[in-house]
Amino acid sequence: MAHSAMPLHQLVTASGTRVADELLDEFVSDLDDQTLRNLYEDMLIVRRIDAEATALQRQGQLALWPPLLGQEASQIGSVRALEHDDFIFPTYRENGVAYCRGASMGSVLGVWRGVSNSGWDPYELNMATPQIIIGSQTLHATGYAMGLVLDGKESLSLAYFGDGATSQGDVHEAMVFAASFQAPVVFFCQNNHWAISEPVGLQSHVPLAGRAPGYGIPSLQVDGNDVLAVLAATRWAAHRARTGGGPSFIEAVTYRMGAHTTADDPTRYRGVTELEEWGAKDPLTRMRTFLTNAGKLDDEAESAMAAKADAVAAELRAACINFPDPEPLSVFEHVYVDDHPILARQRDHYLAYLSLFEGSSPAAQGGAS
Amino acid sequence: MKLSLTQAINAGLRRALEDDPKVVLLGEDIGTLGGVFRVTDGLMKDFGSHRVIDTPLAESAIIGTAVGLAYRGFRPVCEIQFDGFIYPGFDQIVSQVAKLHARTRGAVRMPLTIRVPFGGGIGSPEHHSESPEAYFVHTSGLRVISPSNPQDAYTMLRQAIASDDPVLYFEPKRRYHAKDEVMLDAPLSTAPLMGAARVVAAGTDVTLVSYGPLVRTALDAASAAAAEGISIEVIDLRSLSPIDYLPVMESVRRTGRLVISHEAGQTLGLGAEIAATITERCFNYLEVAPVRVTGFDIPYPPSKVEKHHLPDLDRILDGVDRALGRPNSHSGMED
Numbered sequence: 001m002a003h004s005a006m007p008l009h010q011l012v013t014a015s016g017t018r019v020a021d022e023l024l025d026e027f028v029s030d031l032d033d034q035t036l037r038n039l040y041e042d043m044l045i046v047r048r049i050d051a052e053a054t055a056l057q058r059q060g061q062l063a064l065w066p067p068l069l070g071q072e073a074s075q076i077g078s079v080r081a082l083e084h085d086d087f088i089f090p091t092y093r094e095n096g097v098a099y100c101r102g103a104s105m106g107s108v109l110g111v112w113r114g115v116s117n118s119g120w121d122p123y124e125l126n127m128a129t130p131q132i133i134i135g136s137q138t139l140h141a142t143g144y145a146m147g148l149v150l151d152g153k154e155s156l157s158l159a160y161f162g163d164g165a166t167s168q169g170d171v172h173e174a175m176v177f178a179a180s181f182q183a184p185v186v187f188f189c190q191n192n193h194w195a196i197s198e199p200v201g202l203q204s205h206v207p208l209a210g211r212a213p214g215y216g217i218p219s220l221q222v223d224g225n226d227v228l229a230v231l232a233a234t235r236w237a238a239h240r241a242r243t244g245g246g247p248s249f250i251e252a253v254t255y256r257m258g259a260h261t262t263a264d265d266p267t268r269y270r271g272v273t274e275l276e277e278w279g280a281k282d283p284l285t286r287m288r289t290f291l292t293n294a295g296k297l298d299d300e301a302e303s304a305m306a307a308k309a310d311a312v313a314a315e316l317r318a319a320c321i322n323f324p325d326p327e328p329l330s331v332f333e334h335v336y337v338d339d340h341p342i343l344a345r346q347r348d349h350y351l352a353y354l355s356l357f358e359g360s361s362p363a364a365q366g367g368a369s
Numbered sequence: 370m371k372l373s374l375t376q377a378i379n380a381g382l383r384r385a386l387e388d389d390p391k392v393v394l395l396g397e398d399i400g401t402l403g404g405v406f407r408v409t410d411g412l413m414k415d416f417g418s419h420r421v422i423d424t425p426l427a428e429s430a431i432i433g434t435a436v437g438l439a440y441r442g443f444r445p446v447c448e449i450q451f452d453g454f455i456y457p458g459f460d461q462i463v464s465q466v467a468k469l470h471a472r473t474r475g476a477v478r479m480p481l482t483i484r485v486p487f488g489g490g491i492g493s494p495e496h497h498s499e500s501p502e503a504y505f506v507h508t509s510g511l512r513v514i515s516p517s518n519p520q521d522a523y524t525m526l527r528q529a530i531a532s533d534d535p536v537l538y539f540e541p542k543r544r545y546h547a548k549d550e551v552m553l554d555a556p557l558s559t560a561p562l563m564g565a566a567r568v569v570a571a572g573t574d575v576t577l578v579s580y581g582p583l584v585r586t587a588l589d590a591a592s593a594a595a596a597e598g599i600s601i602e603v604i605d606l607r608s609l610s611p612i613d614y615l616p617v618m619e620s621v622r623r624t625g626r627l628v629i630s631h632e633a634g635q636t637l638g639l640g641a642e643i644a645a646t647i648t649e650r651c652f653n654y655l656e657v658a659p660v661r662v663t664g665f666d667i668p669y670p671p672s673k674v675e676k677h678h679l680p681d682l683d684r685i686l687d688g689v690d691r692a693l694g695r696p697n698s699h700s701g702m703e704d
């Protein structure tokens with residue numbers, strides 16, 4: 001197996017037992033009970049968001065949805081290690097990260113409903129909008145980090161990407177640039193074991209984290225279903241970035257419990273054994289056991305969390321269903337900052353064309369046949 | 370046999386794999402999964418993972434390693450999962466695939482086929498609905514084709530794979546499930562040439578040229594117009610590079626009116642080239658300037674409004690009205 005060659009950092013085992021880790025312990029020594037509970041609550045809410053969105057897709061309210069089921073700890077642990085002015089470059093799957101960054105549910109769903117090509121203002125959340133071109137954003141994160149150095153800012157950028165993405169040239173070039181310029185960027189790879197139907201073993205014969213040192217980038221492999229360990233690992237990388245240590249690479253070893261997207265049928269390429277094996281390592285179950293056994297989580301706290309998850313799910317559903325369709329002429333907007341006479345002419349012609357149908361047939365609403 | 374467009378492509382790939390041991394398929398998710406559109410369904414099982422190859426996730430590498438395979442005499446058939454994901458492989462296509470034959474004065478051949486599901490109308494997110502064909506038509510050294518129906522999909526794919534030139538094969542993905550009769554055993558030697566355009570509906574008033582996904586729409590427009598007494602001749606280009614101008618010129622010399630429609634944006638799209646060429650070569654026959662009915666010069670819009678971007682039956686008929694100088698079109702806008 002490709003992943004036995006590096007130590008896998010862990011703080012909470014699959015059965016919910018706290019274990020020591022020489023490197024990571026110091027990065028979570030300050031956490032109080034409330035912070036620990038919050039991590040669990042985040043995961044609970046994000047799982048609920050994911051389930052609700054999946055249901056909305058089934059009901060025809062969303063065109064598509066990329067589930068993050070199973071990856072809650074990787075997403076929550078990493079994003080909760082960051083400061084607000086750290087800048088995130090996510091993929092389409094980081095919808096849990098977006099929630100933690102304060103994205104409204106509507107701004108998360110717009111892309112998946114097909115009303116927009118992005119949701120939020122990147123500068124408000126300090127988070128770029130979801131990247132669909134695999135690997136592209138790792139270069140953007142690197143460039144952003146180079147800019148931080150040029151500006152003398154003590155901050156960092158973090159790029160999320162998947163195991164499949166590590167095969168793209170862009171990701172390798174990003175590591176070359178990041179190392180060359182000692183850019184304060186964190187390469188956060190969620191190895192969920194699958195790139196659609198392709199197992200991670202097709203992408204790499206060594207642990208993904210094992211590649212980074214070849215570029216001069218320190219790396220570690222962390223249990224991606226252990227929210228505490230992911231938080232600690234990301235704090236380790238963030239600390240390096242903030243103190244002039246340059247880039248780091250984290251491989252969060254996790255598992256995509258759901259389909260690639262709602263359009264995918266994973267039964268065509270993977271068996272149930274793997275699912276069962278990873279189901280036993282569930283990130284929420286283990287955190288709940290850990291908290292309960294330590295006396296940090298009682299029924300009252302749990303029902304408060306459940307109520308909050310319900311409220312978020314209700315917000316999500318309402319935002320989805322009440323989305324107005326975009327205006328026809330919105331397709332011409334924002335293509336350029338400044339006036340563009342040729343596009344303006346096309347817009348005027350289309351407006352005139354639409355007005356031909358006014359009061360007549362609904363065919364004016366178009367309809368690709 | 371009735372086959373869908375995906376099944377016809379599958380049959381074409383199967384036939385090529387059977388006929389020539391040097392044919393290999395490369396792409397993301399084409400093996401075990403059978404492709405995200407199931408175009409390669411069953412092929413890995415039947416021909417082995419050494420010939421139907423699930424590659425790591427890297428388009429530049431898919432094309433670049435196909436170049437190396439071609440150096441060794443293989444005939445690689447590459448699948449690009451969606452139109453919008455071809456760009457990481459663009460450098461290899463433009464700088465190597467297209468130019469190696471000329472660069473080496475004919476010593477090295479690049480018989481690649483690059484399959485690209487393209488076009489919109491399927492309600493997908495960004496990068497999944499693009500029409501990038503003009504970039505490749507603009508690149509010398511590449512042949513570019515796009516079938517509009519299952520029979521052409523089957524025949525033209527076999528011709529593309531057999532061709533010693535590199536061929537970009539654009540699959541109209543929104544027509545993937547359209548079924549039609551396909552003759553699998555007709556010999557290639559009697560089939561229409563890969564580069565030949567075809568008149569798919571005869572007419573006398575207007576010449577309507579299209580390709581790929583919009584051929585169906587153009588035919589529907591012709592039927593609708595016929596009900597109003599307007600006779601449209603529809604030409605399916607089939608080949609985008611080279612363009613077969615003969616049937617277009619022949620038609621325009623009769624009708625005097627030309628409408629060209631495609632999903633890609635207008636500026637420097639196929640319509641621009643066809644309008645220019647027909648104007649040069651049939652100027653004295655044209656009653657009016659050629660009319661283009663195309664997508665707008667915009668990034669592909671979100672799916673809820675893609676219907677406004679895509680030329681549909683009504684917009685094509687409006688273009689026909691313009692070509693005919695009919696008053697209810699917005700043809701007055703000649704600014």
Ligand SMILES: Cc1ncc(C[n+]2csc(CCOP(=O)(O)OP(=O)(O)O)c2C)c(N)n1
Pocket residue numbers: 093132133134161162163164165166192194195196256260397426428450454457
């Ligand atoms: C350049 C490019 N090629 C292909 C695709 C199609 N595609 C979308 S997701 C995906 C797999 C990505 O796998 P991974 O990087 O592991 O991320 P995950 O989906 O598992 O989160 C592929 C091939 C794409 N979006 N972009």
Ligand SMILES: [Mg+2]
Pocket residue numbers: 162163164190191192193194195196
């Ligand atoms: Mg993955």
